[in-house]
Amino acid sequence: MAGRMTTTERAGQSGEQGRSVNFPQQENIASRDNKWLKKFRAALRGTGPEQGEAIGVEGPKLIEDAVRWGLVVEALLVSDTGERELDQILRAAAHSEAGIPRSRVLRTTDKLFASVAGTETPQGVAALFHQPAWDFEASLRGPGPMRETEPLVVVLVGVQDPGNVGTIVRSAEAFGATGVVATRGTADPWSPKALRASAGSALRLPVLRGMAVAVLLAQLKMARLKLFAAGARSHAAATELHDLSASLRDPAAIFIGGEGAGLPQEVLHAADATISIPMSEAVDSLNAGVAASVVLFEAARQRKAK
16 A cells, blocks of 8 residues: 655646655755856846746745745745754645656755845745736636626836835735736836835735736726726815715726826826725825825725625
């Protein structure tokens, strides 16, 4: 009778059960010039992946969550310190459809890992994931199975701080948005800093990157979403948030502008309404991450009461 399959063997089967699989032994990476280390360095220290490039994710919790969500691992890099996290990640992979082939579990020293890591205190585990294939329709229906909710799309226009981008994506998932669109000129939601700020939400929520504003406006209009421009209180046409009694309950897209410039005129002209957040006269504005979170909370409150 065959013995019980180990966690690593199960992870490497990529979902195939009952078949014997021989895995090539992966040697430890000992050179800074190794091709895999170069790929990890670019992914973990860059500004986001180009089309077709892998998403770099650092830290055991983010990696485990992404594996459980079904993202496909291209490679997993583990240092001496990170070995203690490996078993938990492989357990998660063993219950995923794709798994993690043993040949793609790469090992290296703490020193070499630190040379590719994007954090000041590396935890010794990083992964390269294939990009999720989201489309515009996915941003209207949300992640996973079809949900009984009206579309709520968050559109980022010129938000250049990746920390703010990550915060907005995290709030979007928390408050029930169906998708996020980062238009051209916005920091990449899949960049390392934005991913960390989103706490993994950018890997779960449908995210579209690099769309032209004009193209997106046309698609949203065709989908019959009401367009809301989140603007500064100084806008003459602004409608205070607490007066939007039912507006955010229906299919909607909320546009969030950059930290300094705000939203461009083409968005303000196309918007069905401009909204602002009531606050103390002494405060001129909130940063993009906070403002978007407040608006999304209000949208969730209205929809829950619907």
